[in-house]
Amino acid sequence: MSANCTVAPDAVPSDAGVAGIGVLLSFMITALISLLISASLVFQEARSNRRGSVHKPSVLRRKLLNAYSDQQILTGIGIQSVGLAQSTAIAPYHFFLVWMLSMLSMAVHNATLLALARDFRRDWVLRWMRQFLMFVNLVLSCVYGVYVLQAVRRGLSDQTFPVACAWRPETPDGSAPDDEALSYVGTVAVIVGNVVIFALATWYLHSRSQRFYAVTQVAGLVLMAAFAVGATVRVALLADAFATPPIRLSDGGEQQWSFGQLLSVGMLVLPLVSVVEIVRGEIKCAPPVAAEYDDDKGRLLGEGQELRANPGTRPEFQPNPFWGSQTNLFRK
Secondary structure, three states: OOOOOOOOOOOEOOOHHHHOHHHHHHHHHHHHHHHHHHHHHHHHHHHHHHHOOOOOOOHHHHHHHHHHHHHHHHHHHHHHHHHHHOOOOOOHHHHHHHHHHHHHHHHHHHHHHHHHHHHHHOOHHHHHHHHHHHHHHHHHHHHHHHHHHHHHHOOOOOOOOOHHHHHOOOOOOOOOOOOHHHHHHHHHHHHHHHHHHHHHHHHHHHOOOOOOHHHHHHHHHHHHHHHHHHHHHHHHHHOOOOOOOOOOEOOOHHHOOOHHHHHHHHHHHHHHHHHHHHHOOOOOOOOOEOOOOOOOOOOEOOOOOOOOOOOOOOOOOOOOOOOOOOOOOOOO
């Protein structure tokens, strides 16, 4: 569908699919739960290492965190894809909200990576699946950042034109906002920060060495929590579901609790089903890797039982079968 970029409409319709109250709350609640679980795992491990004691494997929390993180990043990628597909119809206001939700998704995923990196390292399929999702999320986020930069440059951030009109020469430029310079610098900083964080997360995920492991975990967790808080505050101050939006909406659909909004919040209960099944003994999960065994012969801890029937050792880092080894990324 071609966008009308010559005359701005008086109002734009609400878009509950990307900015409804249920969608926003599901992202925020998932982020809060995931960050709290990540923090509990990281600080429990750091305290155990400092005291030189073996902490009890936290299988339930790890399973729950992994489920919420997968749900968050897949939802983040999905909502960004929908926003780009609707760029000829979606307003910059909704487009920016989707970008903030992707920031929230990125922060949750990276916090989970900090807490569960040892679990991902011991299975090359899980590790490279995470790498692929991180890359897709980065590409989409950078594309969104470029769109937002162009909208700020053309003065269309608070206009009712579709966001695709930021690239059309026939679109009349809007008036520059008072905080134009701050918005421009902030957008560039977020894009650069996303690239840097992606590079650091990639190194952390594939790193064979464990130097400064606890410091990296704590510092990264604080940084991701700051990202999440910033994105949440920005959404809460901007979205029609919680505040007064910068543009006029033709209806109040984003404030209403429809079936889609209830479903978004109800999906938060889904990971708890797996936890109940684990408690009831229906599902067996591999126990986490002990922090005490950081060499190539790290033994998996369990409830008095080895993961394998034949007692032995299993390397903490499993290289993929195509290249690399337990100690080198490029040489077997």
